[in-house]
Amino acid sequence: MNKGIERIQELFEKIHEINNEQIQIWLEYIVFTWQWWIGLGLTIIPWILWFLFRKKDSSLRLLTSGFFMITISTLLDSLGIQLGFWLYKYEVLPFIPAFTPWDVSLIPVFTMFFLQIKPNISPYIKGCVFGVVTAFVAEPFFIFIEIYEPLTWEHIYSIPIYFILYLIAHRICHGKSYISLS
Incomplete structure (x- = not known):
């Protein structure tokens, strides 16, 4: 062989x-630690809120952008873990990566709400706010509750990534490829 x-x-x-x-x-x-319960809640509750408060006539556009964010953020998180930039603890399920609450729920739902709120504000301004809030509020919160640990990563590195991802999600959501069937 x-x-x-x-x-x-x-x-x-x-x-x-x-x-x-x-x-x-x-x-x-x-399993059943308080961090595990937070992870479980952060995986389920944002989707319930989105389902209840979404702009229903824009669901397809928003979901398309949300699924883009799920795909790219999962890929980038996996890459960051493999390269030793950071690690996550307290998996909701042992067979699914610990970053699931973040990448499959919080990032896409936050993006979809951000896309539908104040749609006339410049996507560049919203992208900057999205990047700063995600990097300097959400990431430190996850560090504080001991779910996320940056090893060689700094929060400032995340801002341009979140900014670019938001702009792409905005473009997907507001693209002209959607047709009206009415």
Whole structure:
């Protein structure tokens, strides 16, 4: 057998062992802690609020932008973890990354609400506010409650990323590719 394939098999076995150990840690130390309950709430409650208070005639546009944010923020968070920039603790479920409340709920729902509130304000101003609030309010909050730990990352690095993502989400939401069926 090829040496590279043998090494991949060995690494797979180590990863499998680590995953099993992580599940045991989750069962013993994480599930039902107050941080776990916050993570669960932050995964579910924003979507309930969005469903109740969304601009119903813009649901498709908003959801398209929201799913863009889910996809890109999940990809970037995964990359940041793999590169050792930060880590998350207190997974809601042991098989799903700990950043799920952030990337699959808070970021997209916050983006969708931001897109529908005061739609006549410049997207650049809203993008700046989005970036600053997310980097300097949300990230420190997650550090404070010990769910997120930056290792080599600074909050200031997040601002241009959130700004650009917001502008893309705005463009998706307000693009001319949506047609009226009426």
